[in-house]
Amino acid sequence: MSLLHLAIFSPFLMAMLVPFFYKGLRSIHTGWFVLVLPILLFTYFLGFLPITRNNQAVEKSFDWIPSLGISFTAYVDGLGLLFALLITGIGALVVLYSIFYLSKEKESLHNFYVYLLLFMGAMLGVVLSDNLITLYMFWELTSISSFLLIAYWYDRERSRYGALKSMLLTVFGGLSMLGGILLLSLMGDTFSVRELISQAGELNEHPLFLFAMILVLLGAFTKSAQFPFYIWLPDAMEAPTPVSAYLHSATMVKAGIYLVARLSPIFAFSGYWFWIVGAVGIFTLFWGSLNAVKQTDLKGILAFSTVSQLGLIMSLLGVGAAALHFDALDDNIYTAATIAAVFHLINHATFKGSLFMVVGVVDHETGTRDIRKLGGLLGFMPVTFTIAVIGAFSMAGLPPFNGFLSKEMFFTGMIQLLELNIFNLQTWGLLFPILAWVGSVFTFIYSMMIVFKTFSGKYQPEKLDKKPHEAPVGMLISPMILAALVVVFGLFPNLLSYSLIQPAAAAIIPSLVGPGEKLSVHISHWHGFSTELLMTIGVVALGALMYVTLSKWIKLYTVFPGKVSLNNLYDTSLYAAERGAYSMTKSYMNGFIRTYLVYIFVFFIGILGFTMWTENAFTFNQNNLAPIGVYEIVLVVIITAGIITILMAKSRLTSIIALGAVGYTVSLFFVIFRAPDLALTQLVIETVSVALFLLCFFHLPQLSRHEERMGFKLGNVLVSLGVGAMVTLMAISAHSNKMFDSISSYYVANTYEKAAGKNMVNVILVDFRGFDTLFEISVLAIAGLGIFGMIKLRLSKKGEEADEN
Amino acid sequence: MKTNDVILQTTSKVVFFMIVLFAIHLFFAGHYNPGGGFVGGLMTSGAIVLLLLAFDIKTVVKGFPIDYIILVGIGLLFAVGTAAGSLLFNIPFFTHAFGDVTLPVLGKTSLHTAMLFDTGVYLVVIGVTMTIIQTIGESE
Amino acid sequence: MEILMSLVIGALLASAVYLMLSKSLLRIIIGTGLLSHGAHLLIITMGGLKRGAAPLLGEEAAAYVDPLPQALILTAIVISFGVTAFFLVLAYRAYQELGTDNMDEMRGNEAND
Incomplete structure (x- = not known):
C-alpha cells in the first residue's frame, strides 16, 4: 500500500463520506465537498510529469491474491498518466459544472456523487493497473457505475432502457475480455502487462493468439462504442449531462481506446490487429458521422459524433501499428498515426467536453434539446454561443483550433497507408483515406448544425418551456476552461508534445523507442500546400455546400x-x-414449493445412487462396531414410536409433544454417546423449543389434513423412503470404509497446550473453530431480527389494524 | 393470558435464581467441564421463560427492563471485538491469549480471552431467545 | 450400534422428508425439526460411537471420543433452533395474513411473476 494506491482508492473513501455530507450539511451543495478530491488528485498526478516525460515509470505493488499471481500493481507511465490527468482534470470540471446543473433541493445528490466517485476511482484503477485481473475488476466497476449513472433518473422509462442496454453490451464485452485475459495469462504465464509485453514475440507464434486478440478487442470495442456495438451510447444520453460529458465522451468510452493502446505492444505486430482495429475504427468514424446528421436531439448528435470520433482514434491506433514493420528507418514517419491518436484523444476530451456542457446549458435554460424547436438563441446567450463555436469548429477541423491540427495529422496517417506494401494495402488501402474524408465531411456538417441550428435562425419562443437567458456564471466556468484549452492547444500545440504526447505514444509503441531515446513529436500548423490541406479545404467546401442544401437531401435518410x-x-x-x-x-x-423439494430430493437420490452404483462405493463392514446395550434399544424404540406418532397424529398438540419426545430422546442418545455438552444443550433447547411451540400454539392452524390423493401420497412415500434408504446406505458405507485418519487427534493433543482448556468441545468452539461460532451467532442474531421484524413490522392492511388494537 | 397461580409464582421466584446461578456456573465452567456460552445462555433464558409462564409478560418486562435486541448487538460486538482485538497486537485475527493471574481473594485463576468471546456468545443466545419469545408473547 | 443408528437416521430422514412434502404448514415445520435431529445423529455416528471417554481432559482417559463432530453438532443445534423459531413465526404470520395453511393455496401466481 502506498500513496499511489491511496490516490486510486481515495474516490471510494470519499464516496463513503458523501452521505454524511449530504445529510449533515444540507444547506451546502454536496458537490463542493466532492470537488476538492479531483483537484487534489489532479495536482498529485501532475507531480508525475517530470518522471514520465523521460519515458520513465513509477511502480508500486502490493499482493492481493498471491497464490494466483494476482497483485495490485499500480503503474504510472506516460499513457497511464495521460488518462489519469484526463480523469481527474475533466472530473474536477464536471463536478464544478454539476454543482450548478443539479439542484440541491430537487435531486438526490448523494446518489449522484457516490456513483460519480465510484466511477472516478474505478477509472483510475483501470488506467493505472499493471495486473490484468485488477484491470478487469475496475473495468467492470466502470460499467456498473455507468449503469447507475445512466439510470440516475430511474423513474424514466428511457433511462432504465438505456442503462440496461449499456450494461448488457459493456458487460458482455467485459466478459469476453476476461476470456482474452485468461488466454493471455495461459500463454504467457503471468497477468502482468509488462511481462506479457516482454514475451510479445513468443505470444505471436502461439495458436491461441488470435482468439485472445479477438476476445480482448470485443471488450475494447463494446466499451468504446465501436461499430456494431455503438448502439448503447446514444441511449446512454439519458444520463444527466455532466455524466454524458464525463463518462460518455471524455473518459469511460476511452477505456477501450486505452486498452487497445496499452496492449498494442503485445498484439500490434500482427496483421489481423492492423486490419481489425483499423477497419472497425474507420468504418465507425464514417458510420457515426453519417448518422449524427439525421439526429434532431442535440445530445443525440453529440453521441453519434462521439462514436465517430472514437472510431477516428481507434483507426489511428490500428494504422499506427504499421510503424512496427519499418523500425529500420531512422526517423520513422509512420509513428505519425500513433502520435495523432494521442493528440486527438486530448483534443476530443476538450472540445467534446465543452460542447456537452454547452448543450447542458441550453437544455437547462430553455427546457429542450430539440434543434427543431431551438434557434436564434445568439442574442440571449452570447457566452454560450462563443464556447459552442470554439468547440464545434475545433471538432469540424477548422484552424486555428486544436481539432484542425489533429485532423491534419489524421489525414497524414491515412495517406501514408497508400505508400505501404504490407497487409495487402495496395488493394484495399485506398478505402482508408476515402472513408476518412467522407466521414470528415459529415463531421463538418453536424458541427455546423450544433452551432447554427441552435444559435442562429428563427427564434421560436412558443415552442420553448422557459424564457431563455444566459446561464449562471458558475455553470459557464467549466466549459470556458475547456474552450480556452481548445484555443491554447490549437495555438501552442507543442506545449503538449514532449510533456504528454511523446511519453504516451512511446508507451504504445515501445519497441521503436530505444532506452534514452524519444519519439520526435513536432506539431506544426503549416506544411505547405500538402495533400492534407487540400483534403481539409475540400471538406470545408463540400461540407458548407451540403449544409446549405441540407433540407434538400436529408430525406435520403x-x-x-x-x-x-x-x-x-x-x-x-x-x-x-x-x-x-x-x-x-x-x-x-410451477409455483409449488413442494415440487421444487421433490426435484431436490429426487436429484439427491439419483446422484447418490448413481455414484454408489458406478463407483461400487457401498461396502458393509461389521468390524469395529460399538456394542449395543439395553438402553440403546429402549431409546431406539422410543424414537421410532415418536416418529410413528408424529406421522399418524391427528391433532397438533400430539405432534408437538411427540416431536419434543424425539428431541429428548436424541439428547439421551448424546448422553450415551459421551457427549455431555450436546446432551445439556439439546435438553435446554428442547425445553425452550417446546415452550416456543406452545406459545405459538394459539396462532397456529389446526393440523388440517388437506385432501391428498392416493397418487400424491404414494409419490411422497416413494421419495421419502428413497431419501431414507440413501442416507442409511451412505451412513453404513461411510462407517465401513474409513479412507483416511481422523483429523480430530490434533484437537485432542493440543487442547491444553495451545488453548489452556480441558473441555475439547468448548475449546474447539471458541478457539480452534471460532469463526464457525462467530458466524453461527450472527445467523442466530439474523433469525432473531427476522422474527422481530415479522411480528413488529406489519406492512399489510390486516397488520395495521392488528397494531392498533 | 393472565394467570394467577400462587404456588407456581412462589416457587418460580426461588427456582429462577437457582437456575440462573446454575447457568452462570455452567457458563464459567465451560472451558474445563461441560458447559459454555450456549448452554449458559439457553439456561438463563429458560429461567426467564419460567418466570414468563408463572407471571405475565408485563410483570416480567417490568422486572427486566432490558431491550434484548440491543443485547444481541452487544454480544456480537463482544465476539467480533475479541476476535479483532488480536489484530491490535499484530497477531492474526482470532488468536486467543491466556495466562494465570493471582487474585486477592480467589487465589490463582487462569484468565482467557476465549472467555470474552464466550461472553459474546452467551449474550447473543440470551438476546435472541428472549427476543423471539417476548415478541411472540407480546403479539397476542 | 452404528448399523442400528444408521437405520434410525434413515427412518428419521424418511419421515422428515415425508412431512416436508405434505401440504400442511405445521407438518412441514415438524418435518424440518426431525430433519435436523436426523442430521445431528448422522454426524455423531460418522465420528464413531463410544470409542473412549467424554472429550474432557479432566477425565484423564487413554482415549476420548471424537470431539470435532460434537462441536459441529453444537453449532448445528443452536442454528436449527433459530431456524425452527423463524419458520414457526413465518408460518403463523403467513397463516394470519393469508388465512390458509395449505401450501397449494399459497402458490405464487402468474400476476406476481
Whole structure:
C-alpha cells in the first residue's frame, strides 16, 4: 500500500463520506465537498510529469491474491498518466459544472456523487493497473457505475432502457475480455502487462493468439462504442449531462481506446490487429458521422459524433501499428498515426467536453434539446454561443483550433497507408483515406448544425418551456476552461508534445523507442500546400455546400428501412431471449414449493445412487462396531414410536409433544454417546423449543389434513423412503470404509497446550473453530431480527389494524 | 393470558435464581467441564421463560427492563471485538491469549480471552431467545 | 450400534422428508425439526460411537471420543433452533395474513411473476 494506491482508492473513501455530507450539511451543495478530491488528485498526478516525460515509470505493488499471481500493481507511465490527468482534470470540471446543473433541493445528490466517485476511482484503477485481473475488476466497476449513472433518473422509462442496454453490451464485452485475459495469462504465464509485453514475440507464434486478440478487442470495442456495438451510447444520453460529458465522451468510452493502446505492444505486430482495429475504427468514424446528421436531439448528435470520433482514434491506433514493420528507418514517419491518436484523444476530451456542457446549458435554460424547436438563441446567450463555436469548429477541423491540427495529422496517417506494401494495402488501402474524408465531411456538417441550428435562425419562443437567458456564471466556468484549452492547444500545440504526447505514444509503441531515446513529436500548423490541406479545404467546401442544401437531401435518410437497424436487432433478440427463458423456466417451475423439494430430493437420490452404483462405493463392514446395550434399544424404540406418532397424529398438540419426545430422546442418545455438552444443550433447547411451540400454539392452524390423493401420497412415500434408504446406505458405507485418519487427534493433543482448556468441545468452539461460532451467532442474531421484524413490522392492511388494537 | 397461580409464582421466584446461578456456573465452567456460552445462555433464558409462564409478560418486562435486541448487538460486538482485538497486537485475527493471574481473594485463576468471546456468545443466545419469545408473547 | 443408528437416521430422514412434502404448514415445520435431529445423529455416528471417554481432559482417559463432530453438532443445534423459531413465526404470520395453511393455496401466481 502506498500513496499511489491511496490516490486510486481515495474516490471510494470519499464516496463513503458523501452521505454524511449530504445529510449533515444540507444547506451546502454536496458537490463542493466532492470537488476538492479531483483537484487534489489532479495536482498529485501532475507531480508525475517530470518522471514520465523521460519515458520513465513509477511502480508500486502490493499482493492481493498471491497464490494466483494476482497483485495490485499500480503503474504510472506516460499513457497511464495521460488518462489519469484526463480523469481527474475533466472530473474536477464536471463536478464544478454539476454543482450548478443539479439542484440541491430537487435531486438526490448523494446518489449522484457516490456513483460519480465510484466511477472516478474505478477509472483510475483501470488506467493505472499493471495486473490484468485488477484491470478487469475496475473495468467492470466502470460499467456498473455507468449503469447507475445512466439510470440516475430511474423513474424514466428511457433511462432504465438505456442503462440496461449499456450494461448488457459493456458487460458482455467485459466478459469476453476476461476470456482474452485468461488466454493471455495461459500463454504467457503471468497477468502482468509488462511481462506479457516482454514475451510479445513468443505470444505471436502461439495458436491461441488470435482468439485472445479477438476476445480482448470485443471488450475494447463494446466499451468504446465501436461499430456494431455503438448502439448503447446514444441511449446512454439519458444520463444527466455532466455524466454524458464525463463518462460518455471524455473518459469511460476511452477505456477501450486505452486498452487497445496499452496492449498494442503485445498484439500490434500482427496483421489481423492492423486490419481489425483499423477497419472497425474507420468504418465507425464514417458510420457515426453519417448518422449524427439525421439526429434532431442535440445530445443525440453529440453521441453519434462521439462514436465517430472514437472510431477516428481507434483507426489511428490500428494504422499506427504499421510503424512496427519499418523500425529500420531512422526517423520513422509512420509513428505519425500513433502520435495523432494521442493528440486527438486530448483534443476530443476538450472540445467534446465543452460542447456537452454547452448543450447542458441550453437544455437547462430553455427546457429542450430539440434543434427543431431551438434557434436564434445568439442574442440571449452570447457566452454560450462563443464556447459552442470554439468547440464545434475545433471538432469540424477548422484552424486555428486544436481539432484542425489533429485532423491534419489524421489525414497524414491515412495517406501514408497508400505508400505501404504490407497487409495487402495496395488493394484495399485506398478505402482508408476515402472513408476518412467522407466521414470528415459529415463531421463538418453536424458541427455546423450544433452551432447554427441552435444559435442562429428563427427564434421560436412558443415552442420553448422557459424564457431563455444566459446561464449562471458558475455553470459557464467549466466549459470556458475547456474552450480556452481548445484555443491554447490549437495555438501552442507543442506545449503538449514532449510533456504528454511523446511519453504516451512511446508507451504504445515501445519497441521503436530505444532506452534514452524519444519519439520526435513536432506539431506544426503549416506544411505547405500538402495533400492534407487540400483534403481539409475540400471538406470545408463540400461540407458548407451540403449544409446549405441540407433540407434538400436529408430525406435520403428515410430510405434506410428502420426495421433493419441494429437497435431493432438488439430489441428483438432481447425480447426473444426473455420470452425463451420465461417459457423454459415455466415448464418446470410451477409455483409449488413442494415440487421444487421433490426435484431436490429426487436429484439427491439419483446422484447418490448413481455414484454408489458406478463407483461400487457401498461396502458393509461389521468390524469395529460399538456394542449395543439395553438402553440403546429402549431409546431406539422410543424414537421410532415418536416418529410413528408424529406421522399418524391427528391433532397438533400430539405432534408437538411427540416431536419434543424425539428431541429428548436424541439428547439421551448424546448422553450415551459421551457427549455431555450436546446432551445439556439439546435438553435446554428442547425445553425452550417446546415452550416456543406452545406459545405459538394459539396462532397456529389446526393440523388440517388437506385432501391428498392416493397418487400424491404414494409419490411422497416413494421419495421419502428413497431419501431414507440413501442416507442409511451412505451412513453404513461411510462407517465401513474409513479412507483416511481422523483429523480430530490434533484437537485432542493440543487442547491444553495451545488453548489452556480441558473441555475439547468448548475449546474447539471458541478457539480452534471460532469463526464457525462467530458466524453461527450472527445467523442466530439474523433469525432473531427476522422474527422481530415479522411480528413488529406489519406492512399489510390486516397488520395495521392488528397494531392498533 | 393472565394467570394467577400462587404456588407456581412462589416457587418460580426461588427456582429462577437457582437456575440462573446454575447457568452462570455452567457458563464459567465451560472451558474445563461441560458447559459454555450456549448452554449458559439457553439456561438463563429458560429461567426467564419460567418466570414468563408463572407471571405475565408485563410483570416480567417490568422486572427486566432490558431491550434484548440491543443485547444481541452487544454480544456480537463482544465476539467480533475479541476476535479483532488480536489484530491490535499484530497477531492474526482470532488468536486467543491466556495466562494465570493471582487474585486477592480467589487465589490463582487462569484468565482467557476465549472467555470474552464466550461472553459474546452467551449474550447473543440470551438476546435472541428472549427476543423471539417476548415478541411472540407480546403479539397476542 | 452404528448399523442400528444408521437405520434410525434413515427412518428419521424418511419421515422428515415425508412431512416436508405434505401440504400442511405445521407438518412441514415438524418435518424440518426431525430433519435436523436426523442430521445431528448422522454426524455423531460418522465420528464413531463410544470409542473412549467424554472429550474432557479432566477425565484423564487413554482415549476420548471424537470431539470435532460434537462441536459441529453444537453449532448445528443452536442454528436449527433459530431456524425452527423463524419458520414457526413465518408460518403463523403467513397463516394470519393469508388465512390458509395449505401450501397449494399459497402458490405464487402468474400476476406476481
